[in-house]
Amino acid sequence: MRLEAENISFQYDNGNRKILNNVSMGLEQEERVGITAPSGFGKTTFCKILAGYELPDSGRVLLDKKPLSAYGAYCPVQMVWQHPELSVNPKLKMREVIKEGDGVEERIIRGLGIEPDWMNRYPGELSGGELQRFCIARALGGQTRFLLADEISTMLDLITQSQIWNFLLEEVKRRKMGLLVVSHSGELLERVCTRIVDLKEEISIWT
Amino acid sequence: METILSVEHLMISFSQYERGWRKIQLPVIRDLSINIKGHEIVAVVGSSGSGKSLLAHAVMGLLPANASWKGRIAFKGEELTGKRVGELRGRQMVLVPQSVSYLDPLMKVGDQVRRGHKDGISRARSREVLGRYGLGEDTEELYPFQLSGGMTRRVLISTAVMEKPELVIADEPTPGLHISAAKRVLSHFREIADGGAGVLLITHDLELALQVADRIVVFYAGTNVEEAAVSDFQKEERLRHPYTRALYRAMPSHGFEVQPGAQPYVKDLPVGCPYGPRCPIADQGCMEEIEYRAYEGGMVKCRKAGT
Numbered sequence: 001m002r003l004e005a006e007n008i009s010f011q012y013d014n015g016n017r018k019i020l021n022n023v024s025m026g027l028e029q030e031e032r033v034g035i036t037a038p039s040g041f042g043k044t045t046f047c048k049i050l051a052g053y054e055l056p057d058s059g060r061v062l063l064d065k066k067p068l069s070a071y072g073a074y075c076p077v078q079m080v081w082q083h084p085e086l087s088v089n090p091k092l093k094m095r096e097v098i099k100e101g102d103g104v105e106e107r108i109i110r111g112l113g114i115e116p117d118w119m120n121r122y123p124g125e126l127s128g129g130e131l132q133r134f135c136i137a138r139a140l141g142g143q144t145r146f147l148l149a150d151e152i153s154t155m156l157d158l159i160t161q162s163q164i165w166n167f168l169l170e171e172v173k174r175r176k177m178g179l180l181v182v183s184h185s186g187e188l189l190e191r192v193c194t195r196i197v198d199l200k201e202e203i204s205i206w207t
Numbered sequence: 208m209e210t211i212l213s214v215e216h217l218m219i220s221f222s223q224y225e226r227g228w229r230k231i232q233l234p235v236i237r238d239l240s241i242n243i244k245g246h247e248i249v250a251v252v253g254s255s256g257s258g259k260s261l262l263a264h265a266v267m268g269l270l271p272a273n274a275s276w277k278g279r280i281a282f283k284g285e286e287l288t289g290k291r292v293g294e295l296r297g298r299q300m301v302l303v304p305q306s307v308s309y310l311d312p313l314m315k316v317g318d319q320v321r322r323g324h325k326d327g328i329s330r331a332r333s334r335e336v337l338g339r340y341g342l343g344e345d346t347e348e349l350y351p352f353q354l355s356g357g358m359t360r361r362v363l364i365s366t367a368v369m370e371k372p373e374l375v376i377a378d379e380p381t382p383g384l385h386i387s388a389a390k391r392v393l394s395h396f397r398e399i400a401d402g403g404a405g406v407l408l409i410t411h412d413l414e415l416a417l418q419v420a421d422r423i424v425v426f427y428a429g430t431n432v433e434e435a436a437v438s439d440f441q442k443e444e445r446l447r448h449p450y451t452r453a454l455y456r457a458m459p460s461h462g463f464e465v466q467p468g469a470q471p472y473v474k475d476l477p478v479g480c481p482y483g484p485r486c487p488i489a490d491q492g493c494m495e496e497i498e499y500r501a502y503e504g505g506m507v508k509c510r511k512a513g514t
Contacts, residue, residue, distance in 0.1 A: 186386070
């Protein structure tokens with residue numbers, strides 16, 4: 001399987017400059033690609049387009065040569081966001097939040113260090129690191145083939161960061177998933193990725 | 208050097224309602240002590256959600272109504288009361304808040320930095336301060352939504368240093384910034400400290416704190432577990448507490464090692480040392496109250512240090 005972005009251009013409605021200009025990039029299964037660029041270069045926007053949350057002004061996203069819309073209700077490309085507290089419904093207990101995923105296996109929940117007791121809590125009663133574990137578990141449903149991680153560990157302390165990344169690396173290897181990592185930390189990308197792309201240097205990236 | 212801020216045995220708790228009627232006290236900070244002198248940057252490092260922002264809010268007298276605190280907070284040797292805080296806040300001691308949402312969205316940057324003053328002296332001073340952080344005259348005419356993340360940080364710092372403060376508290380000044388921008392923001396705090404003020408830096412990012420601070424206070428589950436000089440972080444053996452050592456080993460450049468477990472929730476803290484359940488060297492004796500003591504030039508809350 002291959003995730004392919006072809007000549008993506010994108011501009012937000014507020015009339016500001018073009019964020020993405022003719023960006024192309026391919027991601028193989030079993031590949032772990034890091035993306036780095038200064039803030040404001042459209043890293044998050046690029047992830048949102050790859051995961052189908054935004055449609056590009058021009059260009060297209062193909063998964064196995066088919067558009068994402070051909071894959072029905074569950075998108076095989078899943079994104080984990082930078083701010084976990086903004087990506088869960090504050091009025092649902094965590095056991096309901098985790099059900100939003102695609103039948104998340106018990107093994108994943110345990111592997112991420114989610115304690116059974118946390119399931120009975122509301123998001124406001126968990127710390128950022130604890131919530132982020134749920135967000136990652138939720139994105140790792142059975143049909144997920146590609147995972148996009150957008151600055152998922154910036155708000156975490158070093159120990160939680162290494163816990164989560166070591167688990168994720170094992171999981172993507174086991175399931176032969178593709179992984180796209182956005183981070184400002186060069187050391188982290190070196191540690192985690194097989195290939196690093198600088199969005200600033202390559203407006204039209206490697207295809 | 209004169210001590211600017213001293214916090215002794217600070218405890219902050221929130222009252223909450225459980226199952227409708229039952230009122231409970233949630234102790235978010237249990238025991239926190241810290242000292243800051245002039246010319247010095249002290250970083251308080253702890254994971255997000257561990258309540259370290261509350262330290263800033265307690266010092267500034269900005270805690271929400273359902274919070275109560277105990278302990279002693281003194282500014283230049285004088286105990287801080289509600290009235291005294293009101294006199295000092297925004298003048299001798301200032302807060303650089305966490306996010307852009309602390310700026311007034313309907314007020315131009317220049318007016319905000321000057322706090323509405325329109326006289327020539329204020330204008331000259333705001334021009335000088337903004338200019339120091341590389342913000343041109345055109346920035347003064349912008350509204351907050353027109354600023355980028357890095358510019359917002361610099362505007363927030365400018366607002367803080369308008370009055371030449373003696374204590375600056377910076378609450379998570381760098382997340383979401385690219386590494387070079389983050390380093391630049393931190394270098395501004397270094398300049399403020401070099402000018403004679405004391406700076407308290409509250410952050411979860413140990414790696415960045417190490418680049419700019421003089422001393423690091425490590426915060427875990429509501430208490431401080433260690434106070435160390437930045438130079439102590441060059442070698443694992445010089446660190447005093449097992450949690451700090453685990454932090455050190457978890458850095459991507461130091462092995463990226465996994466330490467199982469999670470920080471305990473305030474409602475179900477273990478007896479004795481809060482790190483006990485995850486600590487490789489904990490034993491029966493760690494199940495009691497642990498003393499925070501001086502050890503090898505720093506402080507540590509671990510009875511095993513040095514044994």
